Amino acid sequence: MTAKSTIEQQLDHRTIRAFTKQPVAPAIIEQLVSVARHTATSNFQQAFSVISVTDPAKKEQIAAIAKQPYVAANGHLFVFVADQHRDQQIGAEMGKTENHLGGTDRFLQAWSDTTLAVQNTEVAAESLGLGTVILGSILNDTQQLIDILALPQLTFPVLGLAIGWPDQKPQLKPRLPERFVHFENTYQLPAPLRPQLAEYDAVVHQYYDLRDTNRRVDTFTNQVKARLALQPEKRAEMLTVLHRQGFLLE
Structure with missing residues (x-):
């Protein structure tokens, strides 16, 4: 290969x-x-x-x-x-x-x-x-x-x-855009963060809405929020x- x-x-x-x-x-x-x-x-x-x-x-x-x-x-x-x-x-x-x-x-x-x-x-x-x-x-x-x-x-x-x-x-699950996971030399997460994730949230929402099985209304940031206190x-x-x-x- x-x-x-x-x-x-x-x-x-x-x-x-x-x-x-x-x-x-x-x-x-x-x-x-x-x-x-x-x-x-x-x-x-x-x-x-x-x-x-x-x-x-x-x-x-x-x-x-x-x-x-x-x-x-x-x-x-x-x-x-x-x-x-x-x-x-x-x-x-x-x-x-x-x-x-x-x-x-x-x-x-x-x-x-x-x-x-x-x-x-x-x-x-x-x-x-x-x-x-x-x-x-x-x-x-x-x-x-x-x-x-x-x-x-x-x-x-x-x-x-x-x-x-x-x-x-x-279907292929959409991943976070590179700017949120790849930095140079120091940690450089953009701030404020959530507004900049709005476009990715929309992509994730569409993925869940259109996939073949287990369709639901959801976004990446909503999943993060739901899991913050979940154990x-x-x-x-x-x-x-x-x-x-x-x-x-x-």
Whole structure:
């Protein structure tokens, strides 16, 4: 694939939530995991793991956490996990019990390694014609997810990724104009902000009004406002769960 076609593919990214009944071949899953393994990593620590969730009962449980039934439907489900447990095991087996693996620095390294692996895997999957949906919704109840996946200390789930052969082609969702996300040398958000977002709000309004499914009246700034004070109950417990897993205790 040329650089140009890769860019075109990424600019045409659409979240796919409906997959055909055609399974994703094991060879493709192996290839995608290989792509994840070859992702750039902080300090060569490779501080993430990938769990393929193939047990239908577990998929149903995770779909319930995510409040998205399609997670349990057709397609292959990955859960990407920030993982400092592996390094702890290596150190213990080499007689090194003191470590800072639960500290903020090492946690953020693991988190960034994991999210980079998710993005790499998504790009690779789409290059093969697969559809994808990244699932931040698995964090709606992190403790339950940790229990379902039997995650040990010094691990934490970051994102899910469902892939499959697309059974839909949704409209391309409009993104913020460049001037609101790309600055030079210093942070330079234009002010006052909302009036300058009016044109983008109109584009988003039209997108929601004309798209094929789940039409509604909405804008970008209205969505931002609605989410400012929104926090699902179990997400409010996330720091407590991080502490239970051995992270951010410093």
